Amino acid sequence: MEKQKKILVLCGGKFAFQSLQALAYEKFLCGVGIGKGNDRTIDALERESEDNIVAFKSFPDKKSLKEMRIWLDEVQPDYIFSISFPFLIPEDVLSYGHDKFINFHPGPLPQYRGPMPIFEVLKNQESQTAICAHLMSSTFDQGNIIFNDIVQIENKDNYGKLTVKLSGRMAHVVINMANMVQFANKIPNRPQEETDAYYFEKPDFTDTYINWKRMGAEEITSLINACNPWNTGADACFQGEQVKIIAATVVDKPHNNKVPGMIISIDKDNSINVACSDDKQIAIEIMSTDEGIVSPKEFNLQRYIVGACFN
Known part of the structure; x- marks a missing residue:
């Protein structure tokens, strides 16, 4: 044998x-x-x-x-x-x-x-x-x-x-x-x-950053999923502070041509609905900020007001 x-x-x-x-x-x-x-x-x-x-x-x-x-x-x-x-x-x-x-x-x-x-x-x-x-x-x-x-x-x-x-x-x-x-x-x-064939280099900040003006809702949530947990979420900026969005879902509801990145509403569960470039919204559920990793209920909602914009 x-x-x-x-x-x-x-x-x-x-x-x-x-x-x-x-x-x-x-x-x-x-x-x-x-x-x-x-x-x-x-x-x-x-x-x-x-x-x-x-x-x-x-x-x-x-x-x-x-x-x-x-x-x-x-x-x-x-x-x-x-x-x-x-x-x-x-x-x-x-x-x-x-x-x-x-x-x-x-x-x-x-x-x-x-x-x-x-x-x-x-x-x-x-x-x-x-x-x-x-x-x-x-x-x-x-x-x-x-x-x-x-x-x-x-x-x-x-x-x-x-x-x-x-x-x-x-x-x-x-x-x-x-x-x-x-x-x-x-x-x-x-x-x-x-x-x-295509060779993808190791992703850098430009690959993990949300471009609100260019990206649609599904594209943004896919990027967020792709960055969780190794990058602690997808990178974004809010009022001059670098933040990371860890979890979000698509809200298949038009926002009537609001500026992409604008906060449209804060729902009853305190999720933050944000306008995307394709006239859809995403509901942000978990973020990482300078205060730590927090759920929407723990956000300082005074900072996340309707009409404010991510950029």
């Missing part, structure tokens, strides 16, 4: 935890490498690795990657799975076996290359996303595709909820891939279609 293939996982933190647990349970896991990560996460992974008798190594920065090839030669995995590993794997490490490195990208490829596809698909109001398994190359997210596993996006999904959903789905996808490599002589794959 052929010996079971050994899999080493390179990861970036807790997003990979369920996948690691599944691989360890099925006796596939032979090593764990973490890039960056906080001390608590590193300690937890190291303890779990010791308990499961698998190799462990931390790669805190790019310079430390020069130690990776030596480590791989010592552990001798049959395959290396990457789940949100933050660094580009150098060519001298990939030469361990180019068809042995498989990345699991939390977004559809080639359309959503880049470090934060979960933010981008939510911001762009996509109805579905994917976990893409692909062979790794010396360029981020450009290796041959093995498959895109489709995941539906629900109306209530924000960045945090979709991340948790994808983390759980990732465990199933990774186990399926682990089973595939046990029996396949060659992993089926295909080149990415470059005409469909």
Whole structure:
């Protein structure tokens, strides 16, 4: 009987935890490498690795990657799975076996290359996303595709909820891939279609800022969901103060061409209704201000008066 293939996982933190647990349970896991990560996460992974008798190594920065090839030669995995590993794997490490490195990208490829596809698909109001398994190359997210596993996006999904959903789905996808490599002589794959490719850089302030004059109600709420919780909501400005809108819903009611960003009303539940560029409104439910994260009932409503404007 052929010996079971050994899999080493390179990861970036807790997003990979369920996948690691599944691989360890099925006796596939032979090593764990973490890039960056906080001390608590590193300690937890190291303890779990010791308990499961698998190799462990931390790669805190790019310079430390020069130690990776030596480590791989010592552990001798049959395959290396990457789940949100933050660094580009150098060519001298990939030469361990180019068809042995498989990345699991939390977004559809080639359309959503880049470090934060979960933010981008939510911001762009996509109805579905994917976990893409692909062979790794010396360029981020450009290796041959093995498959895109489709995941539906629900109306209530924000960045945090979709991340948790994808983390759980990732465990199933990774186990399926682990089973595939046990029996396949060659992993089926295909080149990415470059005409469909787009690389999204890590979002900055201009990507998370609400442009009231340009953006419609659905676009604004999608941006708010895409920024919650990693950015503590979408950025806005009110009376010279930077604020973040954490939760809001669309109010499908015209505001009769009021100035976009203007507060139209303060409802009985104290939610703040604001005009958008498409003659719809959003009801702001939770915000982060200099006073802290507050619900509408806790707002200093003297500051949020009808006719005042966000900008």
